[in-house]
Amino acid sequence: MATAAIHYSQHLARVYVWMCGGAAAALQAGAAEIAALDLPGCPGALVADLGAGFGMHAIPLARSGARVLAIDSSPMLLGTLDELRGDLPVRCIEADLLSFRSHLTEAPGAILCMGDTVTHLPELAAVESLVETAFSALPRGGVFVLTLRDYSVRLAGDCRFIPVRSDDARILTCFLEYTADAVIVHDILHDRNPDGWHTRVSHYRKLRLPPARLINRLEAVGFDVRREAGVGGMVRLVARKP
Numbered sequence: 001m002a003t004a005a006i007h008y009s010q011h012l013a014r015v016y017v018w019m020c021g022g023a024a025a026a027l028q029a030g031a032a033e034i035a036a037l038d039l040p041g042c043p044g045a046l047v048a049d050l051g052a053g054f055g056m057h058a059i060p061l062a063r064s065g066a067r068v069l070a071i072d073s074s075p076m077l078l079g080t081l082d083e084l085r086g087d088l089p090v091r092c093i094e095a096d097l098l099s100f101r102s103h104l105t106e107a108p109g110a111i112l113c114m115g116d117t118v119t120h121l122p123e124l125a126a127v128e129s130l131v132e133t134a135f136s137a138l139p140r141g142g143v144f145v146l147t148l149r150d151y152s153v154r155l156a157g158d159c160r161f162i163p164v165r166s167d168d169a170r171i172l173t174c175f176l177e178y179t180a181d182a183v184i185v186h187d188i189l190h191d192r193n194p195d196g197w198h199t200r201v202s203h204y205r206k207l208r209l210p211p212a213r214l215i216n217r218l219e220a221v222g223f224d225v226r227r228e229a230g231v232g233g234m235v236r237l238v239a240r241k242p
């Protein structure tokens with residue numbers, strides 16, 4: 001099975017902006033999410049965006065006055081971020097998000113891990129390590145914000161086929177398969193070429209991480225945690241270091 005990094009580099013990265021409705025619409029949606037967060041110290045603060053992708057949150061953050069450290073393992077998505085950011089203060093680093101602390105030059109006012117990125121981690125121990133590192137990297141009053149999908153309830157039968165986006169030239173459908181602690185996400189991509197439709201399929205593993213379990217880990221290291229409804233059916237956790 002492909003790792004998340006390979007799945008993105010060989011399959012998903014080239015259609016990711018399209019999947020999100022195009023850059024303009026995605027950045028507008030990201031800006032609305034950022035505005036709702038009312039992050040401490042913005043403008044002016046350093047914010048680390050872990051698994052930043054093409055900058056759906058990093059770019060609106062920088063537009064609102066933050067200096068952003070954007071970390072992602074996909075060079076293609078970071079390349080798009082770099083094109084979209086213009087002169088905005090976003091520093092792009094191609095790295096594993098678990099290593100984010102080694103790229104910080106000062107304590108960040110906030111750390112974000114948005115868009116279901118945390119479930120891309122390989123196992124629960126990696127999530128625990130991320131939570132501990134985020135707590136120790138933040139100053140008092142700093143926040144760690146995560147948005148994730150709750151895969152703890154299994155979809156069954158036809159409900160496991162999820163139409164993601166389609167237009168005249170492309171169709172993307174997800175198929176979900178469950179194991180005890182993971183969901184295998186099959187991304188089925190149909191592209192229309194001059195000679196007809198071409199189908200490519202790739203799959204990768206996401207953690208089934210019940211939000212209550214993540215909240216327990218966040219609270220165990222010392223965060224005060226607020227659970228809210230995120231966009232598109234995601235769960236948003238706002239963890240503040242007291």
Ligand SMILES: C[S@@+](CC[C@H](N)C(=O)[O-])C[C@H]1O[C@@H](n2cnc3c(N)ncnc32)[C@H](O)[C@@H]1O
Nearest residue numbers: 051052053056072073074096097114115117120
């Ligand atoms: C679902 S996308 C979310 C992107 C962005 N946060 C957003 O909301 O649009 C997950 C992103 O995390 C990145 N990613 C996954 N695992 C990673 C890891 N271990 N280290 C760094 N980036 C990772 C992927 O390349 C991808 O850009």
